[in-house]
Amino acid sequence: MDIPRGRITAVMGPSGTGKTTLLRLITGQVAAESGSIRVAETDMRTVRRAELYVLRRRMGMLFQNGALLTDLSVFENVAFPLREHTDLPERLIRQLVLTKLQAVGLRGAAELMPAELSGGMSRRVALARAIVMDPEILIYDEPFVGLDPISLGVILRLIRRLNDALGITSIVVSHDVQEISTVADLVYLLSGGKVVAKGTPPELQADPSEIVHQFIGGLADGPVPFHFPAPDYFGELLGRGEGP
Amino acid sequence: MKLARELWESLIGSLVGLGSIVRFLLRLFAEVPRALLRIDLIAQQIYNSGALSLVIIMLSGLFVGMVLGLQGFQLLQRFGSEEALGTAATIGLVKELGPVVTALLFAGRAGTALASELGLMRATDQLSAMEMMAVDPIRRVVVPRFLGGVIAMPLLAAIFSVIGIYGAQLVGVQIMGVDSGSFWSQMRAAVALADINEGIVKSLIFGVACSLIAVYEGYYAIPTAEGVGRATTRTVVTSAVVILFLDYLITAAFL
Numbered sequence: 001m002d003i004p005r006g007r008i009t010a011v012m013g014p015s016g017t018g019k020t021t022l023l024r025l026i027t028g029q030v031a032a033e034s035g036s037i038r039v040a041e042t043d044m045r046t047v048r049r050a051e052l053y054v055l056r057r058r059m060g061m062l063f064q065n066g067a068l069l070t071d072l073s074v075f076e077n078v079a080f081p082l083r084e085h086t087d088l089p090e091r092l093i094r095q096l097v098l099t100k101l102q103a104v105g106l107r108g109a110a111e112l113m114p115a116e117l118s119g120g121m122s123r124r125v126a127l128a129r130a131i132v133m134d135p136e137i138l139i140y141d142e143p144f145v146g147l148d149p150i151s152l153g154v155i156l157r158l159i160r161r162l163n164d165a166l167g168i169t170s171i172v173v174s175h176d177v178q179e180i181s182t183v184a185d186l187v188y189l190l191s192g193g194k195v196v197a198k199g200t201p202p203e204l205q206a207d208p209s210e211i212v213h214q215f216i217g218g219l220a221d222g223p224v225p226f227h228f229p230a231p232d233y234f235g236e237l238l239g240r241g242e243g244p
Numbered sequence: 245m246k247l248a249r250e251l252w253e254s255l256i257g258s259l260v261g262l263g264s265i266v267r268f269l270l271r272l273f274a275e276v277p278r279a280l281l282r283i284d285l286i287a288q289q290i291y292n293s294g295a296l297s298l299v300i301i302m303l304s305g306l307f308v309g310m311v312l313g314l315q316g317f318q319l320l321q322r323f324g325s326e327e328a329l330g331t332a333a334t335i336g337l338v339k340e341l342g343p344v345v346t347a348l349l350f351a352g353r354a355g356t357a358l359a360s361e362l363g364l365m366r367a368t369d370q371l372s373a374m375e376m377m378a379v380d381p382i383r384r385v386v387v388p389r390f391l392g393g394v395i396a397m398p399l400l401a402a403i404f405s406v407i408g409i410y411g412a413q414l415v416g417v418q419i420m421g422v423d424s425g426s427f428w429s430q431m432r433a434a435v436a437l438a439d440i441n442e443g444i445v446k447s448l449i450f451g452v453a454c455s456l457i458a459v460y461e462g463y464y465a466i467p468t469a470e471g472v473g474r475a476t477t478r479t480v481v482t483s484a485v486v487i488l489f490l491d492y493l494i495t496a497a498f499l
Contacts, residue, residue, distance in 0.1 A: 063369045067370050067373035080379075
C-alpha cells in the first residue's frame with residue numbers, strides 16, 4: 001500500500017479485516033511481525049521509542065470515540081499537546097486553541113467539560129486537538145460511527161477542508177461507503193487482511209470483482225459470508241453432532 | 245499429576261506477574277526525576293489521594309482510638325496500671341494500627357479510585373491518545389499518581405495516629421476517669437523516636453506498595469467494564485494481603 005502525500009486516502013473493508021490494526025501499525029502502536037512499514041522515511045519496525053515520539057509530533061489522530069481527557073475542559077484538551085511540547089506563552093496558546101476551535105465551530109464550547117458534549121461535538125474537539133500542532137499526517141479511525149447526519153456532514157466537510165487548507169496527508173479508516181466516497185481521493189479496500197481493490201471512488205464503483213460489489217452494494221451475503229462458520233443447521237437443531 | 249501441573253503453572257504465572265510488577269516499578273522510578281519537574285501534577289494527586297481520604301481516615305482514627313482506649317483501660321485496670329493507657333494506645337497506634345489501618349483504608353478509597361480511573365482511561369483510549377500526542381502516559385499520568393499516593397500515605401497515617409490518640413484520651417480520661425497528667429506524661433516518657441520512625445517507615449513502604457498495585461492494575465486493566473471492575477477488586481485484595489505480609493516483615497526487622 002502507498003499513501004500519497006497531501007491526499008485523502010480511505011481504507012475500507014468489512015469489520016474485523018484489520019483496518020484499525022493497520023492504523024496501529026502505521027502509528028507504531030503495535031509492531032509488525034513481518035513485512036515493512038515506512039512512514040515519512042522512518043522504518044516503523046526498527047524505530048526507537050524516542051524517534052517514534054518525534055515522528056508522532058508530526059501526526060495527529062482522531063480516535064473513534066474522540067478519546068478526550070475527561071478531567072480537562074475542551075480548551076485544556078486542545079491546549080494539551082501545546083502545553084506538553086512547547087514553552088509558548090499563555091496568550092499565544094489561547095490564540096492557537098481558539099483558532100482551532102473556531103475551525104471546528106466549537107469556540108463557544110471552550111469552557112465545557114467532555115461529559116457535556118455530544119458525540120459529534122466530542123469528535124470535533126478531538127479533531128481540533130489533533131490539528132493543534134499542525135501535523136503533516138492526520139489519521140481518522142472510524143470518524144463517522146454513531147453520528148447523526150448533521151454531525152456526519154460537518155466532519156466530512158472538516159476532513160476535506162483541513163486537507164485542502166493545510167495540505168495534510170489524511171488516512172481515513174471507515175466502512176461508510178457513501179460518505180467516504182464524497183471526500184476520498186484514493187480508496188483501498190481490505191478483506192481478510194489483504195488489499196482486494198484500490199482506486200478512486202468512481203473506479204471502485206466500476207470494479208467488477210465480487211468482493212467490491214458486495215461491499216459497495218452492502219450485500220448481506222457473498223465472498224464475506226453472512227453466517228459465521230457453524231455445523232450443519234438442521235443436524236444441530238435435531239441434536240445430531242456437537243453443539244452448545 | 246494434573247494438580248501438580250496446575251500448581252506449577254500457577255507458580256510460574258505468579259512469578260511472571262511479580263516480575264512484571266517489579267519491572268513496572270523500575271520504570272516508574274526511572275521517570276520520577278522528570279516527573280518531579282511537574283510539581284503541580286503531583287500536588288493535584290496528593291490532594292486526590294490524600295485530602296479526599298481525610299474524612300474517612302479521621303473518622304476511622306477516632307473510632308479505633310476510642311476502642312483502643314476502652315479495651316486498653318479494661319485490660320490495664322486488671323493490673324492496676326490504667327495510667328499506662330496513654331503509652332499503650334500511642335505505641336499501638338503509631339507503630340501498628342496507624343500505618344496498617346490507614347493503608348487498608350487507603351487501598352479501599354484512593355487505591356480503587358486510582359485503578360478505576362486509569363482503567364477507564366485505557367478503556368476510553370485516553371492513554372492511547374496521549375501516546376499518539378507523543379506524551380508518555382507513564383510520565384504524565386501514572387508517576388504523578390504513584391508519587392501522590394507515596395507522599396500522602398505517611399501524612400494520612402500520622403493524622404490517623406494523632407486523632408486515634410485523641411480518641412483514646414477521650415474514652416480513657418474523659419469517660420473512664422484515668423488521670424490526664426498520668427496519661428500524657430507516661431506517654432511522653434515511654435514513646436521513643438524509634439517507635440515513631442518505625443511507623444513512618446511502615447507507612448512509606450505501604451504507600452509505595454498500595455500506590456504501585458493500584459496504578460499497575462489500572463494501567464494494565466483489560467479495557468472493558470468487566471476488566472476495569474476486576475482490576476479495582478484486585479487492587480483492594482492484593483493491597484490488603486501485601487500490607488499485612490509487609491507489616492509482619494517490617495515489624496520483625498525492627499525488633
